[in-house]
Amino acid sequence: MSTFGEWGPPPSTGAGAQEDAWGVPVSNGGAADAWGAPAAANASTADDAWGTNDLAEALPTDTNPDATANNADAKAPTESAPVVQVVPEAHEGWTQPRPYDYTNAPNEWASNAMVYEWDGEMGDVGPEHPDLEVMLFGAKNEKAPSHGLDFSKIAEIAVYQEGPVRINPIMTFDAAGLHPVMLRNIELSRYQVPTPIQKYCIPTIKQGKDLIAIAQTGSGKTAAYLIPIIDKLMGKARKLCAPRPNPATYRVGIDPPCRAEPLVVVVCPSRELAVQIFNEARKFCYRSMLRPCVAYGGGPVRDQIDQLQKGCDILIASPGRLIDFIERPDVLTLKRLMYMVVDEADEMLHADWEEEFKKIMTGGGSTEQEDGQVKYMFFSATFPKQIRDLAKTYLMENHVRIRVGRAGSTHENIKQNVIMVDPGLKKKALFDLLNSLPPTRTIIFTNSKRSADDLDDFLYNKGIPCTSIHADRTQKEREASMRAFRSGDSPVLIATGVAGRGIDVRNVMHVINYDLPSIEYGGIEEYTHRIGRTGRIGHRGLATSFFTDKDEGMASVLTRTLLETNQTIPDFLEAYVPEGPARENLKFEADSDFEEDTGGDDGTGGGWGGAGGESAPNNDGWGAAAKDEGESQANNNGWGEAVKDEGESQANNNGWGAPAEAGGGWGASGSAPTVPGW
Numbered sequence: 244m245s246t247f248g249e250w251g252p253p254p255s256t257g258a259g260a261q262e263d264a265w266g267v268p269v270s271n272g273g274a275a276d277a278w279g280a281p282a283a284a285n286a287s288t289a290d291d292a293w294g295t296n297d298l299a300e301a302l303p304t305d306t307n308p309d310a311t312a313n314n315a316d317a318k319a320p321t322e323s324a325p326v327v328q329v330v331p332e333a334h335e336g337w338t339q340p341r342p343y344d345y346t347n348a349p350n351e352w353a354s355n356a357m358v359y360e361w362d363g364e365m366g367d368v369g370p371e372h373p374d375l376e377v378m379l380f381g382a383k384n385e386k387a388p389s390h391g392l393d394f395s396k397i398a399e400i401a402v403y404q405e406g407p408v409r410i411n412p413i414m415t416f417d418a419a420g421l422h423p424v425m426l427r428n429i430e431l432s433r434y435q436v437p438t439p440i441q442k443y444c445i446p447t448i449k450q451g452k453d454l455i456a457i458a459q460t461g462s463g464k465t466a467a468y469l470i471p472i473i474d475k476l477m478g479k480a481r482k483l484c485a486p487r488p489n490p491a492t493y494r495v496g497i498d499p500p501c502r503a504e505p506l507v508v509v510v511c512p513s514r515e516l517a518v519q520i521f522n523e524a525r526k527f528c529y530r531s532m533l534r535p536c537v538a539y540g541g542g543p544v545r546d547q548i549d550q551l552q553k554g555c556d557i558l559i560a561s562p563g564r565l566i567d568f569i570e571r572p573d574v575l576t577l578k579r580l581m582y583m584v585v586d587e588a589d590e591m592l593h594a595d596w597e598e599e600f601k602k603i604m605t606g607g608g609s610t611e612q613e614d615g616q617v618k619y620m621f622f623s624a625t626f627p628k629q630i631r632d633l634a635k636t637y638l639m640e641n642h643v644r645i646r647v648g649r650a651g652s653t654h655e656n657i658k659q660n661v662i663m664v665d666p667g668l669k670k671k672a673l674f675d676l677l678n679s680l681p682p683t684r685t686i687i688f689t690n691s692k693r694s695a696d697d698l699d700d701f702l703y704n705k706g707i708p709c710t711s712i713h714a715d716r717t718q719k720e721r722e723a724s725m726r727a728f729r730s731g732d733s734p735v736l737i738a739t740g741v742a743g744r745g746i747d748v749r750n751v752m753h754v755i756n757y758d759l760p761s762i763e764y765g766g767i768e769e770y771t772h773r774i775g776r777t778g779r780i781g782h783r784g785l786a787t788s789f790f791t792d793k794d795e796g797m798a799s800v801l802t803r804t805l806l807e808t809n810q811t812i813p814d815f816l817e818a819y820v821p822e823g824p825a826r827e828n829l830k831f832e833a834d835s836d837f838e839e840d841t842g843g844d845d846g847t848g849g850g851w852g853g854a855g856g857e858s859a860p861n862n863d864g865w866g867a868a869a870k871d872e873g874e875s876q877a878n879n880n881g882w883g884e885a886v887k888d889e890g891e892s893q894a895n896n897n898g899w900g901a902p903a904e905a906g907g908g909w910g911a912s913g914s915a916p917t918v919p920g921w
């Protein structure tokens with residue numbers, strides 16, 4: 244097996260430091276030593292550190308024939324796809340690569356997935372549908388898709404809010420005043436406690452407020468908006484929903500169609516993400532009259548229209564297809580719209596989408612909504628201040644802003660390695676890297692479609708069971724690729740940025756930035772989203788990034804990002820480590836809307852290097868789960884009072900926490916409509 248040293252310099256800190264970081268003894272020779280990575284051969288130690296028990300069970304291998312039974316995402320390998328024997332250069336634990344079978348491609352589209360069909364004769368709540376229930380939530384005896392070992396870490400992250408209205412977080416789903424059917428759907432989803440962003444967003448949305456919500460990747464933002472929105476509509480569906488045929492008896496093409504008049508639109512930047520959110524909506528709408536649909540480019544227009552014409556109350560869509568349908572008033576109107584959710588909002592508000600976005604937000608100019616009828620909400624893990632400012636132009640004055648941790652911060656559960664690699668040896672480095680670790684579900688990101696194709700061929704021919712996805716693939720290929728990755732048939736996915744945001748696949752243990760995102764295209768936000776495909780909902784994961792001379796532009800902000808979560812800094816990034824107090828008080832873009840951006844040193848359009856971070860009292864104002872009781876108490880004690888200037892924190896106002904050292908911070912500026920900038 245080749246070792247690290249052949250394709251790039253060894254990590255400056257040496258194997259020992261990396262091992263310490265993971266606390267993982269390694270035992271499978273040179274490569275693993277170099278990486279400090281857990282060894283496949285040493286299952287017991289690897290399992291402890293990586294949680295690879297789950298992983299091993301999830302991957303269908305010859306040695307683990309029962310694997311699929313324990314994985315809700317998994318399905319039996321596609322029988323029609325021939326297994327091609329390739330030279331087994333790859334680690335022996337990998338399954339055999341399977342080529343995409345063009346001739347027998349299944350004629351199934353994600354948009355046609357079964358939803359709960361509410362019979363026109365039913366009351367507000369429909370009876371259970373055992374087969375659909377298994378499809379949506381997995382079998383009852385199936386192992387729960389548990390949150391990871393470090394779920395508590397999620398609960399420790401400080402939560403900040405700004406806005407004239409103070410939100411009392413809910414501590415449990417039971418305490419949220421949810422419809423019994425929603426509570427049951429949450430239970431079926433095996434969610435035991437709300438994540439921090441859910442604790443705040445559920446009551447915010449239930450109070451009918453516009454919202455900006457920022458929380459780290461994999462922290463449950465999708466459910467943070469779906470649960471309260473669907474819940475609010477559930478009991479009133481009969482009154483609010485547009486007339487529709489009885490889906491149980493409706494005959495497509497024979498019975499007169501109805502027009503889709505959704506109450507909710509969720510818009511997001513990628514097709515795969517739209518499908519994923521649709522699948523979540525299918526769960527939370529179970530046993531209700533509310534009918535979710537999905538519309539995305541590349542999928543069959545006719546099929547999607549057929550679905551809409553059976554009735555559509557919750558529409559999840561990617562922008563192009565949504566506009567296409569908005570422009571066909573016989574197919575879709577937004578006149579009943581009550582909730583507009585923009586997921587991956589900073590991406591959707593990017594200048595590249597400006598035209599489309601305006602059209603969507605005005606419903607194509609054809610809406611007949613009354614002022615205030617539509618509640619707008621923006622969600623993302625990254626949300627640069629300039630883009631937040633733009634978002635605010637769509638929101639009511641009294642909107643609420645919730646932020647969990649620093650906007651754009653990476654998760655401590657993700658171990659981040661950055662490796663200097665000779666550009667000419669990247670492929671070899673990649674193969675050695677994959678081979679030095681236990682076979683794990685892995686996403687490899689490239690910056691170009693050609694490079695993704697190239698790597699797919701290369702790894703496939705080496706015996707790595709991989710698949711790939713990028714914008715030049717047909718939608719059928721893209722869906723097949725995601726299915727193969729989710730099921731474990733092809734546990735290695737090579738992707739361009741199309742899979743960088745939002746995609747949630749269980750047990751992705753490793754993300755590799757074969758190409759680092761460049762400052763011009765995506766920058767550190769793209770990095771944050773990409774590595775966030777692992778380490779989700781309390782699980783741990785590894786992110787490895789190949790660094791070359793071309794990546795100098797990312798060096799400074801990348802180094803600060805690594806420092807923020809105490810990652811090992813490689814030698815070649817040492818020069819970018821801030822000195823003195825700046826090392827302790829790392830500068831990132833302004834988090835609070837009361838902070839000034841002073842221009843950055845990263846070419847990020849002046850976003851970085853803003854006003855000195857948050858002060859101690861802010862950090863303990865809206866803090867850890869342990870302080871939740873204190874939080875509600877604080878709210879009850881009048882935290883909602885107006886404050887006079889941004890330096891005066893709420894904490895100071897009622898004696899929670901120490902005096903502020905610096906102005907700003909989301910928790911700092913309180914409730915005041917009197918504060919400039921609102």
Ligand SMILES: Nc1ncnc2c1ncn2[C@@H]1O[C@H](COP(=O)(O)OP(=O)(O)OP(=O)(O)O)[C@@H](O)[C@H]1O
Pocket residue numbers: 390433434435436437438441458459460461462463464465466623624744745746747775776779780
């Ligand atoms: N309260 C909860 N308990 C357990 N699991 C949860 C809970 N809420 C959400 N999840 C699960 O956590 C995973 C991640 O959620 P989700 O995809 O919504 O994250 P996200 O914050 O939107 O991430 P990203 O920023 O990457 O889009 C999903 O598999 C979801 O089903």
